[in-house]
Amino acid sequence: MSADPRLARSRPQQHQPTPVPPPPPPPPMGNLLSKPGSEGTPDESEQSPAPGQAQVVPDDMFKLKFCTVCASNQNRSMEAHLQLASAGLPTISFGTGSLVRLPGPTITSPNVYHFNSTTYRAIHAELAQQNTQLYTQNGLLNMLSRNLSIKSYPERFQDWVPGKPRLDHTEDQGAPGTEAGVVDVVITCEERCFDAVLDDLHNKGGKLNRPVHVFNVDIRDNHEEALVGGKAILDLALSLNEAASQERGMYGDSGWQGGVGAARQGFDEKVPDILAEWQERWPNMPALWSLAWF
Structure with a gap:
């Protein structure tokens, strides 16, 4: 196992008379695993995946638990939340x-x-x-x-208590498997969010003594690149999940x-290689990785 990073890390209008109702939720935005083009933008086939191309992890297969994070839990983390949940992976977001x-x-x-109180539906109604x-x-x-088709309201990572049951989130997409309030992998969408997550986990002290890959x-932060x-x-999530499932098997x-x-040690040792292979497939999306603790 890698050394405990806690020991090494110590960083300090115009008014509309009648509000419109929310439009119907859009369908899932696709779960293709096609490699990105050199420009890093989706082509027409990526925006409209053909039926049968989405990948879903079978329920009888081991599933890592994931957490996606951006600044406001609105755009990037929610698009990733949707795609992971649509693939059958337990997912929460902040x-x-x-x-x-x-x-x-x-x-x-x-x-x-x-955070934690204003619903996506209320925000939609106000802006409309x-x-x-x-x-x-x-x-x-x-x-x-x-967003309102995925969960009720934006949540703040620093207010999250790892290990506290998430019993009031049973209607969220990706909720099955996250009831215990712990995850195996956190994926942020911006370096300042990555730093904030690691700082917060360090400050929380790792009371559960449970490792998490960040x-x-x-x-x-725009809709197309999200x-x-x-x-x-x-x-990345599917690659990690496949490796974890193989080691546990x-x-x-x-x-x-x-x-x-042995299974956990084997998985942890594979993570750097998994990330390196993923980075070759997605060269226009710089990535970082650290091991932390809940």
């Missing part, structure tokens, strides 16, 4: 900002909301009432419609949750 911030009528007037045309054109209403996949980034994160699950035993 933001790391102090508040939820969304574009407003001007660059100096963002729309600001609280403010300026339906503006927030339709910039994609916010469609994004929020997608990755960062750098994704620009879609491509979600595919890249799904590719060979050596059993003894000591897995505590980071000991």
Whole structure:
């Protein structure tokens, strides 16, 4: 096993008279594992996957538990949450900002909301009432419609208590398997979020003594690149899950949750190679990796 990183890490309008109802939730945005083009943007086939191309992990196969993280738990983390959950992987998601911030009528007037209490549906209704045309054109209403079909409200990573049962999230996509409030892998979408997650885990002290692999996949915060980034994160998640399943199949699950035993050791040793192979497939998405503890 790698050394405990806790010992080495110590970083310090125009009013619309009648609000429109939310549009119907869009279908899942595809779970293709096709390699990205050299430009790092989706082509037409990626935006509209053909039937039968989505990959779903069978229920009788071992499944790692995943957590996706961006700044406001609105765009990048939610697209990745959707794609992982649609592939049958247990998934939760968070933001790391102090508040939820969304574009407003001007660059100096963002729309600001609280984590853990303001629902996606309430945000959608408010923005639709403010300026339906503006927030339709910039994609916010469609994004929020997608979000409210995944879970109820944005959550803040720093407020999460690992190991606390998530019994009030049974309707979330990806909820089966996450009831115990722990995950095996955290994937952030921006380096500052990666740093915030590692700092928070260090500050929480690893009370569960449970290892967690933390990755960062750098994704620009726009709708198009969030879609491509979600595919890249799904590719990484499936590669990790396949390796973990193989190791557990060979050596059993003894000591897995505590980071000991042959299966866990074999999986942990494979992670750098898995990431290197993934990076070759997705060269336009710089990645980081660290081992941390709950």
